Amino acid sequence: MSSNVIPAIEFRNITKKFGTFTANEDISFSVAENTIHSIIGENGAGKSTLMKILFGIYSGDSGEILIKGNPVKFRSPLEAIDSNIGMLHQHFELIEDFTVFENVILGSEPVNSGVIETTKSGIAIKTLIDKYKLGLELDDRISDISISQKQKVEILKLLYRNSEILIFDEPTSVLSPVEVEEFFKIIRKFKDEGKTIILITHKLNEIKELSDRVSVLRKGRLVYEVDACGLDLDVLSREIIGNVAAVHLPDERAVFNNPDVLIKFENAKLKKDNVDKLNGLSFTVKSGEVYGICGVEGNGQSEIVEAILGTEKIHSGKMEIRTRDVSLVPDDRIGKGMIKEFTVGENVLLREKKFFIYNAKRIKEKARDIISKYDVRLSDETAPLESLSGGNQQKVIFGRETGLGNKLMVLVHPTRGVDINSSAFIYKIIIEERNRDKGILIISSDLEEVLKLSDRIGVIYKGKIVNEYGKQDFTFRDEAKKQEFMTNIGKAMIGAEV
Amino acid sequence: MSRKLKANILSISLSLLTTIILTSLLLIIIGKNPITIYGTLISEVFGTGYGLGQALFKATPLIICGLGLALCFQASLFNIGAEGQLNIGAFVMSFVAYNLDDYLGIMVIPVAIAAGFVMSALWGLIPAFLKIKRGVSEVITTIMMNFIALALVNYLLIEFIAVKSTVRTERILDTVFIPKLSDISSVFQGSSANMTFFFAILLAVFMYFIFYKTRYGYEIRSVGLNPTASRYLGVKTNRIILWSFLIGAGITSLVGVNFIFGYKGYYELGFSNNIGFTAIAVTLLAKNNPIGIIFTAFLFGVLDYGGLAVNTLVPKEIMLVFQALVILSILAVDKVVKIYYLKED
Numbered sequence: 001m002s003s004n005v006i007p008a009i010e011f012r013n014i015t016k017k018f019g020t021f022t023a024n025e026d027i028s029f030s031v032a033e034n035t036i037h038s039i040i041g042e043n044g045a046g047k048s049t050l051m052k053i054l055f056g057i058y059s060g061d062s063g064e065i066l067i068k069g070n071p072v073k074f075r076s077p078l079e080a081i082d083s084n085i086g087m088l089h090q091h092f093e094l095i096e097d098f099t100v101f102e103n104v105i106l107g108s109e110p111v112n113s114g115v116i117e118t119t120k121s122g123i124a125i126k127t128l129i130d131k132y133k134l135g136l137e138l139d140d141r142i143s144d145i146s147i148s149q150k151q152k153v154e155i156l157k158l159l160y161r162n163s164e165i166l167i168f169d170e171p172t173s174v175l176s177p178v179e180v181e182e183f184f185k186i187i188r189k190f191k192d193e194g195k196t197i198i199l200i201t202h203k204l205n206e207i208k209e210l211s212d213r214v215s216v217l218r219k220g221r222l223v224y225e226v227d228a229c230g231l232d233l234d235v236l237s238r239e240i241i242g243n244v245a246a247v248h249l250p251d252e253r254a255v256f257n258n259p260d261v262l263i264k265f266e267n268a269k270l271k272k273d274n275v276d277k278l279n280g281l282s283f284t285v286k287s288g289e290v291y292g293i294c295g296v297e298g299n300g301q302s303e304i305v306e307a308i309l310g311t312e313k314i315h316s317g318k319m320e321i322r323t324r325d326v327s328l329v330p331d332d333r334i335g336k337g338m339i340k341e342f343t344v345g346e347n348v349l350l351r352e353k354k355f356f357i358y359n360a361k362r363i364k365e366k367a368r369d370i371i372s373k374y375d376v377r378l379s380d381e382t383a384p385l386e387s388l389s390g391g392n393q394q395k396v397i398f399g400r401e402t403g404l405g406n407k408l409m410v411l412v413h414p415t416r417g418v419d420i421n422s423s424a425f426i427y428k429i430i431i432e433e434r435n436r437d438k439g440i441l442i443i444s445s446d447l448e449e450v451l452k453l454s455d456r457i458g459v460i461y462k463g464k465i466v467n468e469y470g471k472q473d474f475t476f477r478d479e480a481k482k483q484e485f486m487t488n489i490g491k492a493m494i495g496a497e498v
Numbered sequence: 499m500s501r502k503l504k505a506n507i508l509s510i511s512l513s514l515l516t517t518i519i520l521t522s523l524l525l526i527i528i529g530k531n532p533i534t535i536y537g538t539l540i541s542e543v544f545g546t547g548y549g550l551g552q553a554l555f556k557a558t559p560l561i562i563c564g565l566g567l568a569l570c571f572q573a574s575l576f577n578i579g580a581e582g583q584l585n586i587g588a589f590v591m592s593f594v595a596y597n598l599d600d601y602l603g604i605m606v607i608p609v610a611i612a613a614g615f616v617m618s619a620l621w622g623l624i625p626a627f628l629k630i631k632r633g634v635s636e637v638i639t640t641i642m643m644n645f646i647a648l649a650l651v652n653y654l655l656i657e658f659i660a661v662k663s664t665v666r667t668e669r670i671l672d673t674v675f676i677p678k679l680s681d682i683s684s685v686f687q688g689s690s691a692n693m694t695f696f697f698a699i700l701l702a703v704f705m706y707f708i709f710y711k712t713r714y715g716y717e718i719r720s721v722g723l724n725p726t727a728s729r730y731l732g733v734k735t736n737r738i739i740l741w742s743f744l745i746g747a748g749i750t751s752l753v754g755v756n757f758i759f760g761y762k763g764y765y766e767l768g769f770s771n772n773i774g775f776t777a778i779a780v781t782l783l784a785k786n787n788p789i790g791i792i793f794t795a796f797l798f799g800v801l802d803y804g805g806l807a808v809n810t811l812v813p814k815e816i817m818l819v820f821q822a823l824v825i826l827s828i829l830a831v832d833k834v835v836k837i838y839y840l841k842e843d
Contacts, residue, residue: 309730330730336726336727336730337730338727338731339724339728339731340723340724341723342716342720342723346716347731349716350717350720351731351732353732355713356713357711357713358713358715359711
């Protein structure tokens, strides 16, 4: 990269404060044209805020942004889109009842004397789908397609609007390993086309695989920048975390004689809209163990949770839950895990059901308890939970559910969208709870995570556990063994014969 | 004081100011001096004990009905059926009252209130049941049940119960009336305001406590904010919906206490004068906060009586315009406060 080339984007001394909390402090760096530039940092490091300023959702308190050398100040996302900047948000903005086609044209409908023109625009969109191998059908309803397909619809929207600069906010957090590979191919294709990509992520391997350059944010400041050729993952992790002692996973796993069976599925079947969501599912979870279920999303994982909670009934086979109280960390933390308008303390009290009177003192005590025990970072403990960053919200939910002291815990994607430091912390607590003779069921699409935590693993495919492994199967002597195992489990997840 | 509370007070004050300015413009257009009109209104209402008493009397049923609605609204149940619910309840209340006052004496008051409450609650059971079991929108069912309720009461009253050549029930004994405010202080001489007002205030304080300081309140509000998450958090959502609807509808019947035991002594067709609908505005304006409802109901009470007081100068309908403008401006101002004060996007 030569210095006399005008960068695609240049941030100059960007500062943004929310009340007394400084989200971005004097951030300056540039993104070269036609590169993949990663921005990495922990939850609450200021990545999303910076991108929202670029995209016109927030306005910065000071500093300026230059696009191809020209200073810009977008007052709304519409203005950013007009300048060919597109952003893929963590939460999708799709109309569930509309088709793929309708969602793509929404907002910039091709109109011919007042009537929406479908033929030409249909062909144009179809061309984009084929070109980037998105595998979407124009007439499919959004409510009928998978999460990864929804993400592709969002990408298609950006392409349809001729975005030259693409911002991706944690794009892979909702994808399974196979889907991540597909996604990477699409991103590389964008680069080949001459587009500029900003990738916000937590995942070090993504950076290594994709990026040309990396900027690290920590507590609102830019602390480190490096080109991909000089990338050292150890250095990078240190820069992300800062001077915090790394949390080590407790190695020792307590052994319990006579464990209780807490969950037992036997040849369970569950139909939803005439589709077999669970189809001969069998597995058990005992006390004092972590049972991990891995698989591509949509193979019955959410139905297992629904069945355990009793919100869906199995139609045949057997299901026994030998404990009434189940601690649950659900897959969708905002939609299912909390009342986002309530504070930390209120959310904890509501779940505990212990007290009848909720006075300020009690709410404060509960909040302080969780905040200190689980290292929750927040500016104001009376603020609604929605104002916390995703990782901190997860810590609150996690802490709340652990605190209930239930014998059985069901954890769905326990660290989705959570930074390295907080993930390590959550892992440590999971193992500690296991060592207290709790039974823990983990459902996750992050294979590394499942391997790291579980005593036993079940691979789910089409509503059935197709393979089960014990700890000895995934304690590896060398890297080659591990690779072999990963290949096998990957095949099992997509239903290929092992 | 939390930032949110400050923002609420700010937006209510700003919208009142906007309304006063807009109404003034209207008054100027029709050739009246706004200062004279507002001046007369204020001196008529606040300058005399009678005027203030009348404003309190008008505010009382709005507070009570608003509290019943707040319970439904907090659980995100958009109950439009208060008008029907309260008429059924008040009708039964008076029926029980004049039939049993001879035997029970003063004790007829709680008995009649209980009977009215239960009837209104049962009337609310139908939409609640349809919503829980069949997912029918309560907005539609409650609107429709208003017509049924009023027709039913009309039929029963005219056919069987009404005092000859009137549209009212028999009057209760003088001995079972609730004391008037003028019985305590001569300041309120001649006004119909009665002790029901204090009962309404107590009820508001009690509801405030329930909503914001107890587990039930948190469960009700959580169901209103996010029913899915509430279920995952272990709240029995259907039970909350059922009871909020029943008790909310029941509370609306208490509007009858002000009229029957505090004022006329009987149920009369059209007594409610659309309180069930006006109370929706009162409640929304107060953002479902029981303490806020006392103030918004009082504002509407002042406008209601004040409209009569300035009737010689301007048509009293100008006060309806004022009420409508308050609601419109709070909707607009709220958004502005959210963007510029709370900095939400």
